Amino acid sequence: MNTKRVIFFCLLCLLFLQFNFNGMSNEKQSAVLSWEVGYNSSPDNLPEEWHQATVPGAVQTDFANAKEWKPFYIAENWKDYLWMEDVYWTYRTQFEKPDLLEGELLFFVSKGIDYEFDILLNGKKIFYQEGMFSPVNLNLTNDLKESNELLVKIYPAPKLPGFDMNRSQAAQSVKPAVSYGWDWHPRLVPLGIWDETYLEIRNQAFIEDLYTDYKLNDDFTEAEISLITEGKNLSGKRFEWTLTGPDGEVVLKETGLINSNTLLSLVLKNPELWWPHDHGDQPLYISELKVLDTEKNILDSEQHTVGFRRIQLVMNEGLWQEEIPFPKTRNKPPTTVEINGRRIFSKGTNWVNPEIFPGNITRERYEELVDLALEANFNLLRVWGGGIVNKEAFYKECNVKGIMVWTEFPLACNNYLDSPEYLRVLEQESTAIVKRIRRHPSNVIWSGGNELFNNWSGMTDQSLALRMLNSQCFLLDPLTPFIPTSPVFGMGHGHYIFRDLDGKTEVYQWMRESKSTAYTEFGMPGPSPVEILKSIIPEDELFPPMPGTSWESHHAFNAWVGDTWLMKDFLTEYFGEPESLEELVQIGQWIQSEGYKCIYEEARRQKPWCSMALNWCYNEPWPTAANNSLINYPDKPKPAFYAVANSCRPVLASARIPKFRWKTGEAFSVGLFILNDKYEEHVAGKMTIFLKSGDEKKEIGSWEFKSVNPNENLEGPVVETVLPEFQPGKMTLLLEVEGRPEWNSQYDLLKL
Amino acid sequence: MNTKRVIFFCLLCLLFLQFNFNGMSNEKQSAVLSWEVGYNSSPDNLPEEWHQATVPGAVQTDFANAKEWKPFYIAENWKDYLWMEDVYWTYRTQFEKPDLLEGELLFFVSKGIDYEFDILLNGKKIFYQEGMFSPVNLNLTNDLKESNELLVKIYPAPKLPGFDMNRSQAAQSVKPAVSYGWDWHPRLVPLGIWDETYLEIRNQAFIEDLYTDYKLNDDFTEAEISLITEGKNLSGKRFEWTLTGPDGEVVLKETGLINSNTLLSLVLKNPELWWPHDHGDQPLYISELKVLDTEKNILDSEQHTVGFRRIQLVMNEGLWQEEIPFPKTRNKPPTTVEINGRRIFSKGTNWVNPEIFPGNITRERYEELVDLALEANFNLLRVWGGGIVNKEAFYKECNVKGIMVWTEFPLACNNYLDSPEYLRVLEQESTAIVKRIRRHPSNVIWSGGNELFNNWSGMTDQSLALRMLNSQCFLLDPLTPFIPTSPVFGMGHGHYIFRDLDGKTEVYQWMRESKSTAYTEFGMPGPSPVEILKSIIPEDELFPPMPGTSWESHHAFNAWVGDTWLMKDFLTEYFGEPESLEELVQIGQWIQSEGYKCIYEEARRQKPWCSMALNWCYNEPWPTAANNSLINYPDKPKPAFYAVANSCRPVLASARIPKFRWKTGEAFSVGLFILNDKYEEHVAGKMTIFLKSGDEKKEIGSWEFKSVNPNENLEGPVVETVLPEFQPGKMTLLLEVEGRPEWNSQYDLLKL
Secondary structure: OOOOOOOOOEEOOOOEEOOOOOOOOOOOEEEOOOEEEEEEOOOOOOOOOOEEEOOOOOHHHHHHHHOOOOOOOOOOHHHHHHHHHHOEEEEEEEEEOOOOOOOOEEEEEEOOEEOEEEEEEOOEEEEEEEOOOOOEEEEOHHHOOOEEEEEEEEOOOOOOOOOOOOHHHHOOOOOOHHHHOEOOEOOOOOOEEOOOEEEEEEOOOEEEEEEEEEEEOOOOOEEEEEEEEEEEOOOOOEEEEEEEOOOOOEEEEEEEEOOOOEOOOEEEEOOOEOOOOOOOOOOOEEEEEEEEOOOOOEEEEEEEEEOEOOEEEEOOOOOOOOOOOOOEOOOOOOOEEEEOOEEEOEEEEEEOOOOOOHHHOOHHHHHHHHHHHHHOOOOEEEEOOOOOOOOHHHHHHHHHHOOEEEEEOOOEOOOOOOOHHHHHHHHHHHHHHHHHHOOOOOEEEEEOOEOOOOOOOOOOOOOHHHHHHHHHHHHHOOOOOEEOOEOOOOEEEOOOOOEOOOOOOEHHHHHHHOOOOEEEEOEOOEEOOHHHHHHHOOHHHOOOOOOOOHHHHOOOOOOOOOOOOOOHHHHHHHHOOOOOHHHHHHHHHHHHHHHHHHHHHHHHHOOOOOOEEEEEOOOOOOOOOEEOOOEEOOOEEOHHHHHHHHHOOOEEEEEEOOOOEEOOOOEEEEEEEEEEOOOOOEOOEEEEEEEEEOOEEEEEEEEEEOOEOOOOOEEEEEEEEEOOOOOOEEEEEEEEEOOOHHHOEEEEEEEO | OOOOOOOOOEEOOOOEEOOOOOOOOOOOEEEOOOEEEEEEOOOOOOOOOOEEEOOOOOHHHHHHHHOOOOOOOOOOHHHHHHHHHHOEEEEEEEEEOOOOOOOOEEEEEEOOEEOEEEEEEOOEEEEEEEOOOOOEEEEOHHHOOOEEEEEEEEOOOOOOOOOOOOHHHHOOOOOOHHHHOEOOEOOOOOOEEOOOEEEEEEOOOEEEEEEEEEEEOOOOOEEEEEEEEEEEOOOOOEEEEEEEOOOOOEEEEEEEEOOOOEOOOEEEEOOOEOOOOOOOOOOOEEEEEEEEOOOOOEEEEEEEEEOEOOEEEEOOOOOOOOOOOOOEOOOOOOOEEEEOOEEEOEEEEEEOOOOOOHHHOOHHHHHHHHHHHHHOOOOEEEEOOOOOOOOHHHHHHHHHHOOEEEEEOOOEOOOOOOOHHHHHHHHHHHHHHHHHHOOOOOEEEEEOOEOOOOOOOOOOOOOHHHHHHHHHHHHHOOOOOEEOOEOOOOEEEOOOOOEOOOOOOEHHHHHHHOOOOEEEEOEOOEEOOHHHHHHHOOHHHOOOOOOOOHHHHOOOOOOOOOOOOOOHHHHHHHHOOOOOHHHHHHHHHHHHHHHHHHHHHHHHHOOOOOOEEEEEOOOOOOOOOEEOOOEEOOOEEOHHHHHHHHHOOOEEEEEEOOOOEEOOOOEEEEEEEEEEOOOOOEOOEEEEEEEEEOOEEEEEEEEEEOOEOOOOOEEEEEEEEEOOOOOOEEEEEEEEEOOOHHHOEEEEEEEO
16 A cells, blocks of 8 residues: 555646645655557557546557547457557657755655556656556656656567467566457457556655564464565654554554564554454554654655454364374365454455456445445455456455455466476566555465366466465565465366256265365356347347357357356246246346355355365456346346355355256255354244245245354255145245344255 | 585694694695584583593483493393483583684584584683574684684483473474384484584685576477575675586686675586486486685685486376266376476385494495495485484485485474464474585485375475475475375375284285375384394393383384284284294295385386385385385395385386285186386286196286387286185285396295
8 A cells, every 4th residue: 555645736738747735744745647659560669649548547448448449348349459469559748857955856656557567757768568458657867857757558469479479478578368269258448547647756765665573373363573674765764653553553663774574573462353254353453654864854755554353274074083094195285264263254256357458446336345245255366377466456455345355466377387487577567566465464375366277277386486476475465374385185166057068967866975174266157137138139039049249259158168258048947938028137147146045055064174265256357148247247146146245145045956847746855954154152043944836825834943063064954855746937945044134144055 | 515625633632623724725724623512401500420522413312322332223222311301411522722824714614413512712702592403503713712612512312391202292393203202213312423523624604505597398308497595794705616527628607706605607518417317317417606805815615516407297197087976176286296297106215224333323324225225226315304304414325316306394293383483493394405405416215205195194285384494495406306295196105014903904905995196105014033132122122022012112012003013913913923933034025025116016006097016115214123124224124125126126017916824726817917117118928827836826817918118118928827725824916027027026925
């Protein structure tokens, strides 16, 4: 978190900029710039046309806006953008030299430029970087003229030569692979200035990095605090440091001389602990460092929030007791999140980029999506390695709202070979990423990337890239768990369909058989709502959906294996040929909802052996026609979202269901459970089970359960009945808990 | 390798020492010291008695020698030593101040002091260290008097409080756990100065560490070389560097000024490659750095050998194709050694300390044991993490003889918790270990330790100790593979007995069923030869062997699970009650030999899925009564050694045998193979199979095999016959290959 006070004096009309000084030396003054952008196919020439640029943003959307193109997410418009990844884009801005006081410096600061670029000041190349996650801090002072022109020249998107036009082209860059095309993401490779960017006046002595490190003692009554700083000309300067508590009172302070990178060693008594929202509060402290000159003028100051928590991945209960025959291999690795000494079940989802162009993600978008995660009863977001490492606003939301984050480095589904060039950029980028994100209490897991140890990727424990990331995290943030990838041994990814491809097993059966220690990806496709479909698919293609149309571009057909993601053949087999778009959407969303409920609840039933349930995926970066997502672009929950929210309630009645389709006269049976993730005991009670079809509601059994122990599930009887002669169609199983309607559950099955 | 010229001027009679100078400034002069040692139970008092000390050595053997004790390995004498681990031992030496020239310094150098110690010069404490693997380099110059007394005060052996008297006491120190007692090692915890120790005169500018780093290009035609140095006052000095080839000619040289830790970047064309002995030669280069003053006088010089090879752990063939069902976990990690682009099958063994007291291991002992490894057709030694990290002489032997080494850090079968104190010592020790050993081409695998991810240890991928070791190896020696422990996922440890404890399966059956990617430990116990038994067990206890006697102290009874290690009940069941010690030894060694042959050859038959076969264990640190070892203490091969040597021949005829015991009339069958680990093609030929009993030899089949491809096994037919009416007792299966008697194999089975 950069909390430097930002003052905007942007003279948009002139594209020229003038600094105003407030006469105080303790403030860094900043000014945003106005930018234009254009392209040329040659690296040696400037653009022939310039357009207004939005910074942060992306060259693609700037160009499309300038040309007044229709949105890229309609029909197959995205294909018009393909050429943009292969040309040289240049940003241009002009500004007047500000009146610098003696010793003051003018810096160009950007928190992210995507992906490889030169920076030129007044025609002279002054900087080059590969990597979108390393901030740029450029001292312009010595090259300033009275009127200045600053250019940021973006290279074409990185592509590993010799590969097809897909994610494998990203295998030697630290560029999120998803934009090269995925089974739910069009081929659109963002380029441009994608995070906050401005000019800043600094004193000779300034802070570049501030990290408030701490270690909690065993009973959490003390936090041993130290400050790690980086900066220029700090040595020998005086500092003042304060830690302000959640209620705004200063709880700890220190002054002294700066003589090394590690500044102090103090103990905070009885720190208030940060918890995920479903287990406690989110008290946030503020650590602020001021650097003073001999007259006690403030030369610079930095601050960031601190949340005190101890986070570990501990062995799932039962895992050490697993019987391993000779010749014995190792036991499985731990996947249970323990926070502040409390083991918790992680319920959550896989977060993907909320926009195709990450430069266009706003704080508001983060806020909406994090709020929805609370509504879904999620406590953990896995930020999938195919996408970006998110901006500061994301982590701040999660800090404040009590959502835990699993952050993956941008490696996914490729074999990132250990070339010196790649390792150099990865080291630079991962250093920047870890130094920024380690400050956030919400960040609880580091992961090297997605599915790297599976055969479609081909990396192994010996890959230097992953050994480097482990080493980096160990050196910079040792107390946050690190896993090299997901899945590790014992974790499960998939399946992503309701019924196996061979048609033999439904999700109900394979989940029952599965013994994964953590379900860190599982999908269940569902179509988007009719109004979204109508907004992205031309009317003449709308119904019936067909391959080769905009439906396919929006991932309804031939997206992944089998009939994905619309699953039209499968739905037709189960429900008959749908007669309208509305009907198709309704049955597809029904299947998605029930499939997800089955997995989340079965994963929870397998607690404590199982410790996590994270579906694939939460959101989507553009409106798909069908997808595993719970939320349609940009922020519209599908019916499955609410189904999942129910399955993730802290306490609920839950049924283990053998299958989806039933016939009259069949032996119908369900296993009863109370799932409890709360650290609270619940007294005894009674659950009554009904089957409902149309207006008919038939009691089929009941369970007088004893008290439910804190953080333990309670398994009840299996209720059996002969299925009555219900009409064909939806048949609902109801679990009603006396006096606790908030625990009630229902499952919509199919009566044939 | 420290190649400083060592000159010994030790005046033993006086315990005083005088340096002689040769008047040349380019030589460091060293002098060994004469030492006495004694103990006191209080840390504050000096010993009341002093005895002559052998340095390097151990306080225990010094004391026993002084008292003229009988060897500790006889009967239960070792129990007399137990008190020694709990007192304070002090070494004492005196020396005269040498005539130092202007600017010269006197250093006390020790390559290893075990385990925690103070150093006092003339009564003043000048140094403290915990850790036996970090060398001591102490500048004494400023504290010298004319006559000097140097004390090394050794603390009691480290013990984690609150644990029983076993290996768990070693769980918070970097002290090899084996000495706290193991199922083949008595409780004897060494203490003392255990590696080379001397005084040395240095110039003001001297080299502390020299590492010749290199990277081979893809086709091995170029080695990109750089020098990494550490030292004092080197900056600005002139250097001369030479690389001398295996034939003694200088192949590369460079001169310049020292201005950073990394000195040069040169390319060696067509480097001769270092290979394990069964795949090529062991060309060794010498890298020598000289530091010069302005008059070109040599201030210091260092050299070490360099062997050029590229070593990787690559995916076993077939492993990426393994079918993994949904929810999919990861693929297994690679275990195939690839050296210089060639995948090889690793045949070898688990090396344990060759002495109870590592200070007593001599170069000659290393030489004998490495020579025997060659004789056993082994190419890889896993230096097990329960024991020490070996001295330089070990690696030098392996460099010269072409034996690959897997080096484990000293962690074994414990949960080494992440206390700051432990991590600090582990960081210090592992830094010293990696910096020393990375220079040796023979070192091909780093491992965090033994069985750490199994439930009897309790460490996980999240353990900071192991993340630190991975990080250290990545930072200091990235191109040598690292595994956190053995076994990793897919590797197998065990079984350690011929027949499973439930009596249902013999090694023949469970090995056939097993699918480990690497068998990195498997045991087969066998008794020691009669002459050894007679030398360690009192005559009145000798026969029949009984628990509670010296047999048990020497691990014949109650060593591990079941009837280990003598397996008397099992042997009696198979062969009847043995009537003499000789008979018992003979049948025990027979079972050991056949068991080991089965595992080594079945592991090789499972190539390329399987990539390694390393038995538990190679040698032993004292004479056991029964053990899985192939070599009795100190260097006496058991019959199983020769059996294993046969099974590890580069090419051999091999039979897959269903079981050990046979009856007349049974359907006898064996599967035929030619096992080939050579990168050579072998032309077609004929194998004939016989059964032999006493003088009867009966042909039971033959196989005309086609040519054998390089590094591929050839599977032949299953030969079946009805077992003839042989006499009860040994029945030998013979595989004879026409014209290639060196491929012939035989298996001694039991006819009931």
